[in-house]
Amino acid sequence: MSPAGKHACTLLDVATHAGVSEATASRVLAGSRPVGDALRTRVLASASALAYTPNPHARALARSRDASIALVVHDVTDPYFSEVARGALEAACEAGRTVVISDTGRHLGRELEVVRRARAQRVEALVLAGSGSADRGACERLGAELLAFERSGGRAALVGRHLVAGDCVRPDNVLAGRLLGGHLLALGHRVVGVVAGPDGLTASDDRLAGLLAVLASGLPSGTAPAEVHVRAGAFTRDGGEAAASELLALAPGLTAIAALNDQMAIGALAALRRLGRRVPDAVALCGIDDIPVARDLAPALTTVRVPMVELGRRAVGLVLGEKVHTRRDECLDVELVVRQSTAGAGTVKEAR
Amino acid sequence: MSPAGKHACTLLDVATHAGVSEATASRVLAGSRPVGDALRTRVLASASALAYTPNPHARALARSRDASIALVVHDVTDPYFSEVARGALEAACEAGRTVVISDTGRHLGRELEVVRRARAQRVEALVLAGSGSADRGACERLGAELLAFERSGGRAALVGRHLVAGDCVRPDNVLAGRLLGGHLLALGHRVVGVVAGPDGLTASDDRLAGLLAVLASGLPSGTAPAEVHVRAGAFTRDGGEAAASELLALAPGLTAIAALNDQMAIGALAALRRLGRRVPDAVALCGIDDIPVARDLAPALTTVRVPMVELGRRAVGLVLGEKVHTRRDECLDVELVVRQSTAGAGTVKEAR
DNA sequence: GCGAGCCTGGCAAGCGCTTGCCGGGCGCAC
């Protein structure tokens, strides 16, 4: 079938077949300039007759702008990131874009390198779903690189973090913290341990700020403030397990542990189990994100639902959407999901 | 710094700076032909002085071969696929390749389309980690497309499935099934429910075959065969939950459930919990894959460890490795991991 | 009725890199 020499057919084939010039064919297919109806239909017909597929490299070269979007995550196997990636992939696919993905393995160096490459490759858009870093210097270098990327005409979006350049889309982290704090206070907890993320990450800092604000000041209903102990856990399961162990040693009297993400809550659960502290009877436990497996843990994990897929979709939406002059910052709503890990019989209860 | 007009510097810049022709510069950088030492060093020096980055599109266009590899998964949020993706990404990164990823959302149509696009784009390699399909027609079309892809010079590898074209790397699925069967028999289970994957998927069929073979014939040690009930569960958590519910209704007397992957085991666990059947006391439960969360479930899940990351790495290794004439089929070893979900006090025990 | 201006098609010059081919310079064998 078809000439089918070495390549799928080229624009020239289409143009010839339709009896027009290559330029005209290009214009109708790209819609870059109005073309008369007669020709347009002829070209379109020829294109589909020949099953024409434009060569993306030629196009990228000519336009010096690649039509794919680069997605950077810290760890694909982390449910949070894979959900975000899922959303980004869906949106990109719907927009007909291909996405090149990189996994930094939580290395900042890799992140910088990837952004640099994205710039060199002149991809049209960049979505950074890495969780950021406390390292000022690294952040500045990354920011500078991102700025350069934008100045060279690319679009960038950050998921759940701020930088000197790029639009931002994030969950309402402060609210997430407040919700957890309010929930724990209302349940009567007065000594709570917090498994935080790495210092300096907006995601962790904001969640922590919201949580502490509520915990430290009590509820409007008159509920008294609580004593709080904080340990950082790197946002990973193992980090959470370690941090929870320390907390338990440090403050044996605590009746609740709030992990700032679900992965760490899973780790904390393991620590509690290992130490023989029953959840929620002896210690209540909660997380943030509502990763899919949260509901299948035993006890099912109380958490704050973060629209992870939507974060990914929006991020892609931003970088593909029309260019606006001000930097955007979208904040997505979150919602408390109460399950068994904070609701057991032994939990101290108070009138609401 | 540097001319820095619109683009990062080009090969021509390097050549000029080094005082050689573009062709020579190209050859030393690509190593496509020996070049005298003097020139070589000059060129290399200029390249690094100018921080030269080759334009991948120009290269792809000229070579009519893209240096990136396409990775296709059915669902990035499924831990199995994200682990595989992780391995593939690592390997690709080490080999200096970029990877463009597509998530088919478990739609066969998308899969076909993606392969087609990979061909049009002339990517150098394709890694298909989709789990296949029972739909003969779809498989044939996909196989044909893959064949065309290979004939056009691309390399393809399949993870955990066979097709008319492409190398294959997979876990020892039959062994995985046998291990589970042997384990359950040894524990004394004589009525077992099996939550299988979709019919027609090699991964499911092989696991099932291994499991049934052992279950139906007993152990060499003289352990008697078991009565088996099978229900398919689509390899998803929800499918597993539904299938397990059916099994329990169908054969209330079963003392063990073997899910053919961990996701379905998680679903089955939920079903058991909902029905008030304690695990492992009333019903033992086990899965296959050993996804990271398996050990954090309560009870921790007995399963068969599948080297998921390694599957991804190998797949990339195959497509990037030297071209050999025969189709390869790598089978990776698996290992039984016994945890609490089959080890509770109430489990019927027999001498080993 | 005629010129100004607009609309639309085509020409051709690239985008940055690779590669087939040519040719100059050198070493070697006879």
Next chain:
DNA sequence: GTGCGCCCGGCAAGCGCTTGCCAGGCTCGC
């Protein structure tokens, strides 16, 4: 000493597509 062949550098022709510019024909205004 001369001829042959080899090694390595350069020339230039693309890879497939986009786009600035030009020109022909049209419409419209005066």
